[in-house]
Amino acid sequence: MRRVYMDNNATTPIHPEVMEVLKESLDLYGNASSHHSFGTEAREKVEEARASVARLIGAQPEEIVFNSGGSEGNNYVVKGVTCEGRACSISSRGNHIITSSIEHPSVLNVAKCVESLGVEVTYLPVDQYGLIDPDGVEKAVKDNTCLISIMFGNNEVGTIEPIEEIAEIAKRHDILFHTDAVQAVGKIPVDVNKLGVDFLTLSGHKIYGPKGVGALYVRKGRKICPLIEGGHQEMSLRAGTENTLGIIGLGKAAEVAAKEMPGERKRLTALRDGLYEGLAARVEETRLNGHPTQRLPGTANIGFKYVEGESILLRLDMEGIAVSTGSACTSDSLEPSHVLLAMGIPPEEAHGSMRFSLGRENTDEDVDYVLEKLPPIVQDLRQMSPLYAKK
Ligand SMILES: Cc1ncc(COP(=O)(O)O)c(C=O)c1O
Numbered sequence: 001m002r003r004v005y006m007d008n009n010a011t012t013p014i015h016p017e018v019m020e021v022l023k024e025s026l027d028l029y030g031n032a033s034s035h036h037s038f039g040t041e042a043r044e045k046v047e048e049a050r051a052s053v054a055r056l057i058g059a060q061p062e063e064i065v066f067n068s069g070g071s072e073g074n075n076y077v078v079k080g081v082t083c084e085g086r087a088c089s090i091s092s093r094g095n096h097i098i099t100s101s102i103e104h105p106s107v108l109n110v111a112k113c114v115e116s117l118g119v120e121v122t123y124l125p126v127d128q129y130g131l132i133d134p135d136g137v138e139k140a141v142k143d144n145t146c147l148i149s150i151m152f153g154n155n156e157v158g159t160i161e162p163i164e165e166i167a168e169i170a171k172r173h174d175i176l177f178h179t180d181a182v183q184a185v186g187k188i189p190v191d192v193n194k195l196g197v198d199f200l201t202l203s204g205h206k207i208y209g210p211k212g213v214g215a216l217y218v219r220k221g222r223k224i225c226p227l228i229e230g231g232h233q234e235m236s237l238r239a240g241t242e243n244t245l246g247i248i249g250l251g252k253a254a255e256v257a258a259k260e261m262p263g264e265r266k267r268l269t270a271l272r273d274g275l276y277e278g279l280a281a282r283v284e285e286t287r288l289n290g291h292p293t294q295r296l297p298g299t300a301n302i303g304f305k306y307v308e309g310e311s312i313l314l315r316l317d318m319e320g321i322a323v324s325t326g327s328a329c330t331s332d333s334l335e336p337s338h339v340l341l342a343m344g345i346p347p348e349e350a351h352g353s354m355r356f357s358l359g360r361e362n363t364d365e366d367v368d369y370v371l372e373k374l375p376p377i378v379q380d381l382r383q384m385s386p387l388y389a390k391k
Helices: 016-025 037-057 070-085 105-116 134-140 163-172 244-282 309-318 338-342 347-351 364-383 386-390
Strands: 064-067 096-100 120-124 145-149 176-180 199-203 214-218 286-289 299-304 353-357
Touching: 016 244, 037 064, 037 199, 037 244, 064 070, 070 096, 070 105, 070 145, 070 176, 070 199, 070 214, 096 105, 105 120, 120 134, 134 163, 145 163, 163 176, 244 286, 244 299, 244 364, 309 353, 309 364, 338 347, 347 353
Parallel strands: 096 120, 096 145, 145 176, 176 199
Antiparallel strands: 064 214, 199 214, 286 299, 299 353
């Protein structure tokens, strides 16, 4: 049976060039902090990777802090800037943070956590496309706002937020600005200086690198409480012996992403649009969730009225097609997606929405296969749907 993987926002396959480097590096076991040749060899590789990640986002190598991935980076910033509600606030301004209602759980749940410790949090709404209004950000600013954290590209619907405009507002008010760019980096151009961000989160396994490794960009001069205290690794910002192999893989993934992005961006946008248009032509009452154009290249979140997304997912899986009903981090929850609800989509329609996230291995033939298999599945499920019968 043909197998089609369209869940690249959950994770991506390792790029062949990354695989090659990982294989070559398996026996590089020196501790990068050791002052002998074994350690120096590892240190050189770690620093090469740091330079490669920095190049991908227009940063300086010393502004890149390696960590375990996107969740850690996001925890780090929200907890680190607010010092988890303790009186030692890094910012002299106070302990109010602004974020949005559509963030990934690794921002939203951390915001709730620090809120319970006394930090004040404003969760901004979004419009029908999942867009955050920069004027709304400005209106939410208070005298005690110390951090604004707004994601770059949404993992469920792909909407790309006006990060540059929001960063400008933060700068004008002397507020630290963080963006969770886990879904944007490697897919669209990201330049920390053009954007004007203070902190930026990225993750290896979303850009064809290994899982369990990522990086946080920390602008030179910005202070933050370390999340993990201990040794002096990573400029004393993240203790723990470096995950050398993971970091090497991330460095290679960043290098390859920079090279492949322009072509892949165009190709995936065309594939994604072909998929949606093909489905809309074959299945009545479908809707595209997310911004029609201001969207990540490979992401199409599509609602099929009157049916359950979970049922579609299982039936597609039986045909060898892998998609998702939302983010992988909330896939155990029966609640409709918080992102779709925040966009004003009724719960029953949110339940019938599927995320197709295309990646570098997807082809026109994959799209044709989905266009062949999916419409009869939706028709079949609708025949069994009490909502469809009542319409
Ligand atoms: C937008 C966003 N932020 C953060 C994360 C978490 O990244 P990681 O899986 O590396 O912890 C994800 C992963 O799905 C994501 O999509």
